[in-house]
Amino acid sequence: MDLAETATRTEASPAQALPVAAAAGIEAWHVASPVVPMVALAFTFEGGAAQDPEGKAGCAQMLARLLDEGAGDLDSDAFQERLAARAIELSFHAGPDAVGGSLKTLVKHADEAVELLALALAKPRFDASAIERVRAQVVAGLRYQQNDPGVMASRRFFREAFSGHPYGRPSSGTVESVSAITRDDLVAMHARIVGRGAVKVAAVGAIEAEALAAALDRAFGALPEAGTLTPVPRVEVGAIGRREVVDLDVPQSVIRFGMAGIPWRDPDFIPAYVLNHVLGGGSFTSRLFQEVREKRGLAYSVGTSLVSHRSAAMIWGYTATKNERVGEAMAVIAEEVNRLVADGPSDEELQKAKDYLTGSYALGFDTSTKIAHQLVQIAFEGLGMDYITRRNAMVSAVTQADIRRAAERTLGDGRMLAVAAGRPTGF
Structure with a gap:
């Protein structure tokens, strides 16, 4: 045909x-x-x-x-x-x-x-x-x-x-x-x-x-079955608690930070996803954006995302600020992480996060190319094609208890690996 x-x-x-x-x-x-x-x-x-x-x-x-x-x-x-x-x-x-x-x-x-x-x-x-x-x-x-x-x-x-x-x-x-x-x-x-x-x-x-x-x-159809891949062992984020500097002669330091994550196929991934939205994934509404940028003017952008590889997962964060304000920015980030672990989000924060994540999901399917790529990713992760219809219900069902459990598994005691490229002070 x-x-x-x-x-x-x-x-x-x-x-x-x-x-x-x-x-x-x-x-x-x-x-x-x-x-x-x-x-x-x-x-x-x-x-x-x-x-x-x-x-x-x-x-x-x-x-x-x-x-x-x-x-x-x-x-x-x-x-x-x-x-x-x-x-x-x-x-x-x-x-x-x-x-x-x-x-x-x-x-x-x-x-x-x-x-x-x-x-x-x-x-x-x-x-x-x-x-x-x-x-x-x-x-x-x-x-x-x-x-x-x-x-x-x-x-x-x-x-x-x-x-x-x-x-x-x-x-x-x-x-x-x-x-x-x-x-x-x-x-x-x-x-x-x-x-x-x-x-x-x-x-x-x-x-x-x-x-x-x-x-x-x-x-x-003309392809062979494929060869044997080298096994990639599971690994956790290492060097937690350490801070490293890449010396570059620039007036502003770029910062990357991270800690443990939860893989996509884990039952706690959705609670961790909602938690991340509250912490740094929610762009203008996240705690880090409000505290680091809006209230203190320390950075133009700051945020976090969940990274899920086949054999590792982490919460990964980013920001950039003047060299002399790096220490202050990191202190604010650490404070917000610890506050979220200790107290969790407010009920209003949690509901707003769930409303946004469920309402915006369809935007990832607004073109044929986006739909194809989303479907392939879901197949690659082995989530089942019904994930598309289940996903919003799973987000809506996240409770404060789920958030606390996810926070314990990811943010933990608040320690993180952080790297600054520049010439930061107070880091």
């Missing part, structure tokens, strides 16, 4: 995601929508930067950047010209635990888009000229970042928090590690990660399930 002839009469809704039975045995989800004659596809393979070879951090990111730099009988220029001629958007990315990508195309060009995706995944060329060009771009970026306090603070934080662990290595690598990556390293990593048995896929748009199943077989 030609994909250009397929369409349905259903509005796009993530709650309507249905499994697709592709012959290649791929786990795939489908949301049909005829509103715009387009198809958005998102996919993710298990295994990312944590699988980088020893001494060659940045290999997974190099792999992702090279997948569309020529494939099959098409060199880099020819491949990109084919994409541009049909306005096909194809991109790849790599994170700590996965290599993924996305495809967006008009339905009338979907067959050609699927053909190019299949080539990029199954037959990347890894031409020497493309490798050296991408390597030069990466190295230039890394050298530029050596004077970026935000990047340097983040790198030092992860190195201290996960010392000796794959998560402690910079995902983008270093000048030395990227320079050491060979074509054989890229080919080997591709063979281990890019396989049909390790992929999750979601598609949204004007395409019927039968046509999508055939397209998935063409896109992913």
